[in-house]
Amino acid sequence: MSGMTTRPDRGGDLPPRPPVVPEIPAQPGPEAATAGPPPVPAAEEPAAAGPAVDAAPEPAPRPDRAQYGVVAFLALVGGFVIFDATTRIGRAINTADPIGPKPVPILLGVLLLVIAVIYAVDVARGGRGEPEAGEDVDLSLPIDWRTVLLLVGAFLVNAVLIERLGWVISGTILFWGSAYALGNRHYVRNLLIAVALSLITFYTFAIGLGVDLPAGVLQGIL
Numbered sequence: 001m002s003g004m005t006t007r008p009d010r011g012g013d014l015p016p017r018p019p020v021v022p023e024i025p026a027q028p029g030p031e032a033a034t035a036g037p038p039p040v041p042a043a044e045e046p047a048a049a050g051p052a053v054d055a056a057p058e059p060a061p062r063p064d065r066a067q068y069g070v071v072a073f074l075a076l077v078g079g080f081v082i083f084d085a086t087t088r089i090g091r092a093i094n095t096a097d098p099i100g101p102k103p104v105p106i107l108l109g110v111l112l113l114v115i116a117v118i119y120a121v122d123v124a125r126g127g128r129g130e131p132e133a134g135e136d137v138d139l140s141l142p143i144d145w146r147t148v149l150l151l152v153g154a155f156l157v158n159a160v161l162i163e164r165l166g167w168v169i170s171g172t173i174l175f176w177g178s179a180y181a182l183g184n185r186h187y188v189r190n191l192l193i194a195v196a197l198s199l200i201t202f203y204t205f206a207i208g209l210g211v212d213l214p215a216g217v218l219q220g221i222l
Helices: 030-034 067-087 103-124 145-165 167-181 187-209
Strands: none
Touching: 067 103, 145 167, 167 187
């Protein structure tokens, strides 16, 4: 019988077995495709060898003792202004001015004393001024004593000659000398500007403020 299989117990060959189909793993869906790789567990940080050491506290800023000189100067000026106002300035003699000239200098002196006290407290707490940070200032360079001395000389010459020669001439020397000390070498142009500034300030004080500056040798001409 061709359609019957042979049994092994009857001396026949084993029937052929169907081939084993390998198991196909399940394909990941769209959600699994978009998901990233599985997270990798972070390595545990090693335990600290010892107790944590706190950072050393910053030392408190020391007061800048040189600033106390400024404090003393402010207090001295304030005290002098108050003393001068209370001893030398008389009372009001004009009925249109019932307050008189004393209150304003006294107020300025008191304000100077208050500023001196506030400044002293700030210095005692460690406050200090900010260094100059201008773009055209080089803090590493020494002081230009030549320029300083020339400026001081121009002011001294003005103070000596203002009564003899008058403000217009002494002021012209002051303005021209200051421009020269600061490095300007346009001598003629600076002289014209200095004369114009002296005349403008002379007539501004005389007409606008009612204060006559010394005319000196130009008395009767101006």
